[in-house]
Amino acid sequence: MHIQILTPAPPGSRAGNRATAERWSRLLQKAGHRVSVVTELSPEPCDVFIALHAWRSHQAIREFCRDHPEVPVITVLTGTDIYHHQHVFPQDTRQSMALADALIGLHHQVADDIPDVFRSKLVTVLQSAGLIAPAEADDGHxxxxxxxxxxxxxxxxxxxxxxxxxxxxxxxxxxxxxxxxxxxxxxxxxxxxxxxxxxxxxxxxxxxxxxxxxxxxxxxxxxxxxxxxxxxxxxxxxxxxxxxxxxxxxxxxxxxxxxxxxxxxxxxxxxxxxxxxxxxxxxxxxxxxxxxxxxxxxFVPEAEQTSLLLAIEQAIANSRQRISPED
Incomplete structure (x- = not known):
């Protein structure tokens, strides 16, 4: 599959969401998929669309769903989405949740802080990290x-x-x-x-x-x-x-x-x-x-990859149900 990941953070940025997008790109490529990380909507067709930020990416999510109703969409909920934007900008943020075929939360308690109607779409993906070898500590401090x-x-x-x-x-x-x-x-x-x-x-x-x-x-x-x-x-x-x-x-x-x-x-x-x-x-x-x-x-990469692939499977299943509910 060709998977597009949309993040507002540009290439070279050290913002956390840029790092997440690029790490997911590597994990999905290892699973055999082709992945593009973009900062705005691309005319290139894709099989799955993943958008980081429900609020910041709202316009892009809405336009993508309008133009490509057959493509599964995943919205990734950030901390500002959950604890700020859905309360300050509820219409846009929650519409991004509603349009998504699956939602990704990055910790185990996200379900407690989003509307009940969206919880069945939620998949938890814990972000992974590499090993850091400890160095000798300064005993004087x-x-x-x-x-x-x-x-x-x-x-x-x-x-x-x-x-x-x-x-x-x-x-x-x-x-x-x-x-x-x-x-x-x-x-x-x-x-x-x-x-x-x-x-x-x-x-x-x-x-x-x-x-x-x-x-x-x-x-x-x-x-x-x-x-x-x-x-x-x-x-x-x-x-x-x-x-x-x-x-x-x-x-x-x-x-x-x-x-x-x-x-x-x-x-x-x-x-x-x-x-x-x-x-x-x-x-x-x-x-x-x-x-x-x-x-x-x-927090190992293998666990993050497994959860990410599960979110994609759920999005695909939900999009099929959305397009052909009688099935």
Missing amino acids: FDICVVGHLRDEKDPLRAALACHYLPENSRIRVFNAGKPHTDGWQRMAEAEQAGNPRFQWLGELDKPATDALMARSRLMVISSVMEGGANVVSEACRAGLPILASDIPGNRGLLGNDYPGYFRVKDEQHLAQLMSRAETSPDYLSQLHNHVEALAGG
Whole structure:
């Protein structure tokens, strides 16, 4: 089959959804399909159309369904789709869900946050990650990484703010890797770095440099206020890197309700308590490590490929039923 994947993120972008589209392209090609990753509708015919973003891709989804009613359509629900756009722009976002023959959610709790009528279309696809070999840690410090672009949804400076509540003898340092989405975010990161000796903003890193940062870190903080299923969680689990995560559905849907490393959203004092506990309690750090290690098998490429192919099968079956309901 020829499969088209539409993403708003252009070639060369380090946006998560570009990475997802390109990774899916590789997985589907390994399964024997021909795949095109596009940023706008293509005149080239295809057998399955996958659109990342229900809201951002709404116009393209609507036009594709109008012009190619026989082709199965899959809409991928991002965090902003689920937790923001379907409430602020309900008509467009939910129409994209309605037009789709299958929906892809990137964590296990997506069904709880979309309208009941669409749940039967939903297939969960957990994003995979490669292995990252751990590097020797700096025994003089307890380094924590934050990996994610500087934008409102990520709340990226929360770990830096938590540093102000740590004991003076703490060995914690926080390293933040991410591109600022606005000049305002860049100014905030630079100002925090200037006034916080425990914090360093690294800017946008390429994949090898990001992997190296994770490899030498003792802990990762994921402080987002909304997530559709962050690939950085998959990467940390595969690396055996313990996580402290904001208590949101997108994190619980990957780490599980029993994960012991959640902190209250936007609560840097609570986060500081957990950071300090991880630094000073080997038992607690081991508990976090054991949890992520146990989850790592769910984030392998083979599992992601299997789920992705299942979503395609469901879309094809639903489109046939839509076109010939009497069958």
